[in-house]
Amino acid sequence: MESTAHRFPENARRALTDENLQYMLRKSATGFQLRRRMAADRLPEFEDLRDQGRDIKNHTLAHLDVYLEAFEAKVNEAGGHVHWCPTAADARNTILRLCQAAGAKTVTKGKSMIAEEIGINDHLEAAGLVPIETDLGEYIIQLRKEPPSHIIAPAFHVRKEQVAEAFRAAHTDLPPDRPLDEPRELITEARLMLRRRFQEADVGITGANFLIAETGATVIVTNEGNGDLTQTLPRVHVVIASIDKVVPTQEDAATLLRLLARSATGQEFSAYTTFSAGPRRAEDADGPAEFHVVLLDNGRSKLLGTEFQEVLRCIRCGACMNHCPVYGAVGGHAYGWVYPGPIGSVIDPALIGIEKAGHLPNASTFCGRCEAVCPVRIPLPKMMRHWREKEFDAGLGSPAVRRGLGVWGWFVRRPRLYHAAARLAVRVLRRFGAPGPLAAGWTAHRDLPRPEGRTFQELWAERNRRSGRGEA
Amino acid sequence: MVTAFSHSAGRPRVGLFVTCLVDLYRPTVGFAAVRLLEQAGCVVEVPAGQTCCGQPAYNSGDRATAADLARATIALFDGLDYVVIPSGSCGGMIRKHYPALLADDPVWGPRAAALAERAFELVSFLTDVMKVGAVTARCPARVTYHDSCSGLRELGVKEQPRRLLASVEGVELAELPGAEVCCGFGGTFCVKYPDVSARMAGDKADDIAATGADLVLAGDMGCLLNIAGTLSRRGSPVAVRHVAEVLADMTGDTPPIGAKG
Amino acid sequence: MSDARSQVLGAIRAALGGGDRAEARRTAAERIAAHARNIIPARTNRPAGELANLFASMATEVAATVERVVDLDGVPDAVAAYLASLNLPAEARVAPDVAGLPWDRRPTLTITAGPARDGDAVSVTGAFAAVAETGTLMLTSGPGHPTTLNFLPDTHIVVLPRSRIVATYEDGWDRLRAEGAVPRTVNFVTGPSRTGDIEQTIQLGAHGPRRLHILLVEGA
DSSP: OOOOGGGHHHHHHHHHTOHHHHHHHHHTTTHHHHHHHHHHHHOTTHHHHHHHHHHHHHHHHHTHHHHHHHHHHHHHHTTOEEEEESSHHHHHHHHHHHHHHTTOSEEEEOOOHHHHHHTHHHHHHHTTOEEEEOSHHHHHHHHTTOOOSSSSOTTTTOOHHHHHHHHHHHOTTSOTTSOOOSHHHHHHHHHHHHHHHHHHOSEEEEOOSEEETTTOOEEEEESSSHHHHHHHSSSEEEEEEEGGGEESOHHHHHHHHHHHHHHHTSOSSOSEEEEEOSSOOTTOSSSOSEEEEEEEOTTSGGGTTSTTGGGGGOOOOOHHHHTOHHHHHHOSGGGOSSSOHHHHHHHHHHHHOHHHHTHHHHSOOOOOHHHHHOTTOOOHHHHHHHHHHHHHHTTOSOHHHHHHHHHHHHHHTOHHHHHHHHHHHHHHHHHHOOOSHHHHHHHTTSOOOOOOSSOHHHHHHHHHHHTTOOOO | OOOOOSSSTTOOEEEEOOOHHHHHHOHHHHHHHHHHHHHTTOEEEOOTTOOOOSHHHHTTTOHHHHHHHHHHHHHHTTTOSEEEESOHHHHHIIIIIHHHHTTTOTTHHHHHHHHHHHEEEHHHIIIIISOOOOOOOEEEEEEEEOOOHIIIIIHOOSHHHHHHHTTSEEEEEOOOTTTTSOOSOTTTHHHHSHHHHHHHHHHHHHHHHHHTOSEEEESOHHHHHHHHHHHHHTTOOOEEEEHHHHHTTOTTTSOOTTOOO | OHHHHHHHHHHHHHHTTOSOOHHHHHHHHHHHHHTOOOOOOGGGOSOHHHHHHHHHHHHHHTTOEEEEESSGGGHHHHHHHHHHHTTOOSEEEEOGGGTTSOGGGSTTSEEEESSOOTTOOEEEEOOSEEEGGGTEEEEEOBTTBOGGGGTSSSEEEEEEEGGGEESSHHHHHHHHHHTSOOOSEEEEEOSSOEEOTTTTOOEEOSSSOSEEEEEEETTO
């Protein structure tokens, strides 16, 4: 996916005037938040589980190579194959090769952010294959030819009327008088349409929420059941997962699963959590004949041992964006690349470069809600600040802001001059209001309150002189 | 928790870190803080060389400037029993971020950690350290309260201001829907991404209007300037003040923030 | 591919500080062998007799329906009555592991065994276990239980012996390890299929079953 992260301000402005988007953002503003709160309150151990979730992931990352080796050995033992892919291109090519080897025409897909990251659909299409998204939200945005706007709710931004429009345009055998006004009718239509696709697919691609080193199982968590049909019905099952998804044991996965659904949707547990290892066994009545795991690095190993290592703890629940006021104002597309919201503001610069994604870690008020709800306690604001430091050190970022900060920085280090300047400034501000380009950002939307007219320091010194107390 | 005080017959010596925004925009808040601290039995000093806690530099990636300011601030408040800050975000900077910022500095790291332990946001200092349970003040108004992000999430300031406000004669507290949601200020964020900031501030103004309050309070000048500027642009009659002004019974001394005239 | 493998593993090792990984391998192997449990929610801390109630209430909360049946012989009657109550045709595709129930008691019920086919409206399967903590069924693939039966039909009926109810996922894993080899697929199923993808409004029956009916067999 081509990044537009460098145009975040324009993207955001457009998002703020997009009526459909704003309707959906306002409609969904607090639903996820309330449900997460209720689920967390209902489980007295929730905060302790968060600590443990953090510790499990920290332990795994510190031993990442050996857990990946263990995972691979188990996959091999179960008759599957692991394909190591240093880059997105490696993963794309590997998957295409597997599809071609299977003689595939139609490929069904479960929801996978890694698939978005490597842009697999375009790659398969260019080679003449037909990739079909089966998660309802992904299917909707595939028809609308747009990327997901949320990591667990890809069509978060789409109104039901727009879904109906997309279905009518794509489902050419749909009678025009069939009503598609209600969610129920839309879901039935999608179900019927996708049922055919599940049956005709030769390869099913899913993501993975976890990889279990103990057993070689890959784990998917869904509510619709599309992931299971995707991986059970076709002859070949390809799992695409990044290296940070591995955890040591089923018990560790159980702990993280207790956090995942509660943090994501506020469910106690998602409808379907599936552990699968290897192809169908000789005695099995169904299941895929081949099982492949495409293991993607794509820059993640470079984060190990750096100030960004902790971001690899992420279990992709989406709680950070559900609670982010910036995401809530502009939605996911404004961020301009695969991962939106606070987690994207940390990951995207790592994957596509701070020079392209510099706006993202800046477009945060550091309000801290993301960190407050992260199930594995990733210090997201701290990491966004680290990106700002990288940007500052590299001389990137807005020149006007840099200049302003430079002047300010010169004064605040010189208290006497600073206070003299402050005394003058408040008088000017009181009389004339704020001039200058920085003030324009403020005054375009709100008034600049007038200061009282004298600084505290000056009044305090005066008071002390009057009362005969020395200046402290 | 309060042990040996260095001065004045067991009264703690408190250094007030005024904050740059209070210094420039709202000296009344500084005087309100002084009054509240003195009422609580503290001796208040205001080190004259203070400028800014360094947060704008720190959050802009300029660690060097932030560290210079942190060192200057640490040195200024040496020897005082406490440093008290009428702001959650500057309080968070001193209490949470100075130690992280100077962690690798063998001299200043320990000093930063020592200062952090003695640094408190004003209202929580009154309630949690000085054990103030009530104030003597009057403010006949329907009041709502916005929880500033840093105070709330970095310092755990939530029920303390509500507890003290409950003791103010005439205050009728109407809880703000979305009180814990950011107002959109965010330091340089509000000028770097003014449209997004305005949307957030607009939502805050809507929520404030929904409470039917006459007066909105918060503990941070950044949020207050943003909220006041937004309400004023909308022609809203809701007044805006720092919570310390109400607790110190100083609402008669100065018009609300951003009041015309 | 081995090049790519050593490239990825090499990058990880370099980032982690390099060095001999023998110690790390030992640590990992010990952790994997230990199956150590992490925090277990106290909600499951109750006498075994009450786990069935917890399971039933949690499953009901996520829109599954739970019906208590006295013994396995009562299952065909219960299935027939359930289908009739919904005006569904008296036909079911059943898993081989429940094909041996006395289905001939209800001759009007058409029963065939095997994996699900397109068009099967109703499936009946067993369950390896059920987790009371969240009302979750633990279904394992194998010759006796084709996975497609859990997903393709619109209505999924599960025969759950009370003795198969455990407290937690961890208990389920322990039981699976104790009773033999781990199957290819373990499906944890919590309520019927659902989606919130249309305007965040929860709707049942997105791709998987719209109805999940659990026959809790008291005497089994």
